[in-house]
Amino acid sequence: MTEIRTPRLLLRRWHDDDLAPMADIDADPRVMRWIDGGSVRDLEHTAKAIERWEEEWDEEGFGLFAVELLASGELAGCAGLSVPEFGPQALPDVAISWRLGPQFWGQGYASEAAHATLEFALQDRGLDRVISISQVGDAASENIMRKLGMALDCEMTHPVYGRPLRIHAIDLTEYQA
Structure with missing residues (x-):
C-alpha cells in the first residue's frame, strides 16, 4: 500500500470512512x-470519484491520495496524480492536482501535499514530466504550481x-527536490 508521510500529512489510499468528509468538501x-x-457534487458523485481514483491506482500505479492531517487524523481532502480526461494539449502527460476543505486553506497543506506528490x-514512478491544470483566475493554485x-x-x-x-509543466531535468 502506497503511503507518503510529510512533516504534517499522511497521503494514503482511501478508506470507507473518508467518503463523508470528502463529500462535504465536494x-x-x-x-x-x-x-x-x-x-x-453530492455524496453519490464523490463515491464514484473515489472509486475511479482507486481504479486508477490499480491500473496506472498512481492516483489521488486521501490527505490526512497527522496531528488530528482529519481528512483534509485529496492530492495526487491522474491522467487528464480531456484535451489533446494535456495528453499523454500525467497531471498533479489537489483539493482541500476551506478550513485547511492558507496553512501550506496543499503545497506540502503537492510537493510530496511531485517527488512521488x-x-x-519515474515520470519524465508532470503537468498541472488550472482555470484562469485561480491564483491560489497557480501559486502552488510556481512553488x-x-x-x-x-x-x-x-x-x-x-x-x-492554463497548463503548467515541469520535467525531471528542471526538478529540484
Missing part, C-alpha cells in the same frame, strides 16, 4: 468554484465547460 461551492464547471511522480517549479506550458479551453485553462 459540496462546498468555495472549493468547487475552480473545478470543472464550478458545480458542487518523478522519483518513485513546485512549474512553468506555464500552454493555454486551452475546457472542451466541456468552455472555461479557459
Whole structure:
C-alpha cells in the first residue's frame, strides 16, 4: 500500500470512512468554484470519484491520495496524480492536482501535499514530466504550481465547460527536490 508521510500529512489510499468528509468538501461551492464547471457534487458523485481514483491506482500505479492531517487524523481532502480526461494539449502527460476543505486553506497543506506528490511522480514512478491544470483566475493554485517549479506550458479551453485553462509543466531535468 502506497503511503507518503510529510512533516504534517499522511497521503494514503482511501478508506470507507473518508467518503463523508470528502463529500462535504465536494459540496462546498468555495472549493468547487475552480473545478470543472464550478458545480458542487453530492455524496453519490464523490463515491464514484473515489472509486475511479482507486481504479486508477490499480491500473496506472498512481492516483489521488486521501490527505490526512497527522496531528488530528482529519481528512483534509485529496492530492495526487491522474491522467487528464480531456484535451489533446494535456495528453499523454500525467497531471498533479489537489483539493482541500476551506478550513485547511492558507496553512501550506496543499503545497506540502503537492510537493510530496511531485517527488512521488518523478522519483518513485519515474515520470519524465508532470503537468498541472488550472482555470484562469485561480491564483491560489497557480501559486502552488510556481512553488513546485512549474512553468506555464500552454493555454486551452475546457472542451466541456468552455472555461479557459492554463497548463503548467515541469520535467525531471528542471526538478529540484
